[in-house]
Amino acid sequence: MVLGKDESEMAERSNRSLSEDENRMNPDSEAEKKKGGSRSRRGEDESNGLSVERIFEGQAVPSWGRQLTFRAFAVSFMLSIMFAFIVMKLNLTAGIIPSLNVSAGLLGFFFVKTWTKVLDKSGLLQVPFTRQENTVIQTCVVASSGIAFSGGFGSYLFAMSARVAGQSTDPQSAHVFKNPSLAWMIGFLFVVSFLGLFAVVPLRKIMIIDFKLTYPSGTATAHLINSFHTPQGAKLAKKQVKALGKFFSFSFLWGFFQWFYTAGDGCGFTNFPTLGLKAFQNRFYFDFSATYVGVGMICPYIINISVLLGGILSWGLMWPLIETRKGHWYPAGASPTSMRGLQGYKVFIAIAMILGDGLYNFFKVLGRTLSGLYHHLQDREMSHVLPIANGSSPENPQVSYDDQRRTQLFLKDQIPTWFAVAGYVAIAAISTATLPHMFPQLKWYYILVIYLFAPTLGFCNAYGCGLTDWSLASTYGKLAIFVIGAWAGASHGGILAGLAACGVMMNIVSTASDLTQDFKTGYLTLASPRSMFVSQVIGTAMGCVISPCVFWLFYKAFKDLGLPGSEYPVPFGIVYRSMAELGVEGFSSLPKHCLMLCYGFFAAAMIINGFRDLVDKKWARFIPLPMAMAIPFYIGPYFAIDMCVGSLILFIWEKINKTKADAFGPAVASGLICGDGIWTLPSSILALAGVNPPICMKFLSRAANKRVDAFLGS
Template identity: 75%
Template structure:
């Protein structure tokens, strides 16, 4: 999904009042790097400290748990860059404060080290997403294949094992890092791509390390700690009431029992409320619109056609029944949105490249304001300072090229040993075209802040799956190819975005690259272990009735089936509705792009609308509550909302994420909650009372 742009911090870290505010902000607008000109920039090796990687390891585990939980529930992963930067600042500040009091502090904490931590943490937790634990990888399992009911033979399924998963990730996760390294100067210096999330994170880190910014950061950390504790204790409290299925606050029929049956309820999840606070309003509203459209209108109408459009009495998981409509209509909307955005970003990429190559004016290479203005002089100073240091520590092109070829060769040899359905020539073709697609994704992300990694993965599903064929395990081959492609293009855009953050904080490209490599290596071990913890600790994971239904896994598997079998297995009229929804997704995107801006911002996003089609609206309601809290807060005090909103949201997400670890341990130990809190209708309650009294 798109990266969620975080609110840019004020350069000085806090707002001021009166003339002092105006003078300081004027100075701040003139030059960011002027504030830091007296601070020596550490060498790239000095930026890579032991304490930075110790903190990154701890935060990497926490963030991997959070991403994994979101992967296996909604599939919506917000940008966690700000949380990583903020928590990295907090941990190192506590560390250095302790050493400073004991007289042992030798190396001060710099913004470059803060950037290294943020890069490493995001790289680590990024594997939890690109590793496919909630999508293509889990889609290979028997758990998901049984729900698909088609192509679920042994040729098209693979038993999950921690060993081969870790090996697979090590083979495919690093090559994307080498694919865009030679292009970093073109992306960051020559084309001046904005990378909104990377730029916003850089502003935040820069603000933390000014005197005023440090004061605000301490207050933000205090708020984060407060809501982290609240979220953890609230999750702990809820656990006592969940001794059975459909028990506890998570099954509270807030809108009534009939609405609950159609998955309209508020489940009191601190994680989703927090995610809603850092996710743009339009995404949360789109989720709610999608939930109303599907569970409120479409599915009840289609269920009335049972016995006509599809056979009566089919299992709830059968794709020949109502489940088929839910899954394939969602796929149609996702593909329509994906195709539109793919064409849009590809068009922008091509147009941008042509303009850059044809137009040799300096203003195109380095877009500045009027050079006679103080703002332009300041921008010029910042650009010159940043460019000088960005080009100082070069990563040799021979290293990037040699690394890519070497890893590609190893991967081409090893992957067919892990998936015998995926042939060596399939892998070779992927690696021949991957650098071009990685560049397109990184360039498009710089223009739009939208990564299309999952769309490139779906492209691999259909092409390689169809090439392999159904009888030769095309479903599994397509899913494995999806993993190879997704990891390449995802890590490529992530690294380029980190280069942008490093460029604006004067962190060396070498330290960025090394921290990304170390973070990726940690993620290749941490993410599978976290997934295995979920997989073994919670019953029924991956099924619709589970707390962790992994909706994208079934969707990805059905895409692979569609790629090798065609549309013959769809229930009656399902294909017609899919065509309508597919076209509707393209039209909605067109309206968003071509309608007047004052109206376009209210048009929902089809990709977000599609997610509740399978899951229901409970998480959408939670996220809308988060949006409502932030909206009211902004109306009451926008300054504090802008300053502390991300910290509060991060606390809610992290606290609930931390509770996942002890709850998993309790599940492993066989310790079950003591109480089941259920909600019954009056009639059912009377029957239960009569039964108990008889």
């Protein structure tokens, strides 16, 4: 689950703090606003009332080729590796991934600024650091780390493995698997990850200029980058990086300290029964994870509360009640990991909520997309002339200086339509010919049908993301699982065909919305569309190599990866596998009354979302999110407690000093996430080298402790 909306909220919070700091340090700007002179008349920036492009008027905009520097891609490569570890760890634990765009922009600014300062002092600096180059870094890093999510290492791709197939509802399908291999994973990503980029390129002008879609995340990130490159913004950014570095070090060292106490199963601080042993048995405990404390500081309060509510509803009420029906609803001797036992209720009720939430939002965004598209096309037919393109018109007599400047440069470096079409056709042909060799169950005509519909679906996702800031990539992927899986059928490998089709679809629609989002960021920072496209392509290529390598390190280092109750349970692996089995086999394998409960929770997810949209926004923010509630149904609420601790820290900080919390909260959270995420690299290397921790810290009940003492005494 990628929390896309957090990105705009987090970036806007940081941007607001930068603007406030700038006004404090530069009182003249406030006075100038009061005067209402030519600057405010000619163009106003939506966020602070000043023309952004007037501030940068004295700086020449480098050509698109000069925006693509060696140092930008060197920094992007280092940050891509770091972010791949972070996203992979989150993917393989709880599956909640916050936006890291702000961290990418901030760290990119810091590293290149340090680089240029050293060269400047030695007299070797030839090319100054610009906001366009900063945008290139951010785009490249986000494109690369995005592959760690859309690559399916925590979902559809790992769901193909024997490790997940062994937990299947149907013993007959346990032999239908394809184990991960570095070679085919890299090859698969290379043939499916670039298609979405070419599909959306011809539509960039329509999306950004004609329809003026907002893309809240891209807009907020652009404002942040613009702020960094003002003198006052640079000062605050330096302080933010210092805070990030401090908490990065703390988080990394805390992970190192915890490692010493994990010499066996169930050992260490991650198994600390903070709320008592009975609560611990039902997964209610604080596991001292710096990562999820940081995630809790980034995510909106309602997401953290929703996850906790889902954990209380499932592990606090439902599972203990269903467990009392053992022997009636499901076999008394069923294994804890068997899908025919309690585990089946956990997985399929979670799937029902995820599908209910996903389908509701799919039709909601699709409705808004079609409605918005209809109105935009009607407006174009009535005006006949595009106001922005011509500078002015009777319908829009005053176009701001910022819009004129940005549109002029956005239209300057065109990407030929023939290039995009030729690229799409060439990659589609290669992919259609190659994928059936990787997955014999995925026939060439399945792939061809997907690619015929892909441009339309990519456009819908990109357009809907521009309106709502929601990317429905995983929902499109789930639809592909059911459609292609049912088409292939169980006897012709429908499970693997559906999962592979999910990967094809997810990568197309995800990269399409990501690139359009980046075009919006580039439009607002005067970065060329060509440099945005090239940096997205290079970042995607980096991700196609880095992400599989990082996953392979986890896969080889942790032998229990993907097993329930392990350090890395990969919760969405079994969820996606179960969806694929459901698509080809139907409901016959579900435990007793499970289908009825699934229907109820599917309907409940849609009704809750309906209430959120119908009631006033003042009250809607108190209604929980079904998607967030569904996540702990399978893996437990322990990480929700960590996230709520992060929320509590931020809440208290905001009460004490809101300005400082807004400015430094995202940096502190990023430091906690990054430090703990990077610790997984040395811990994986130690595991591969056979270096074991020296101590096992484990907690026992009084009765168990007496038995241990008696055994040792004998």
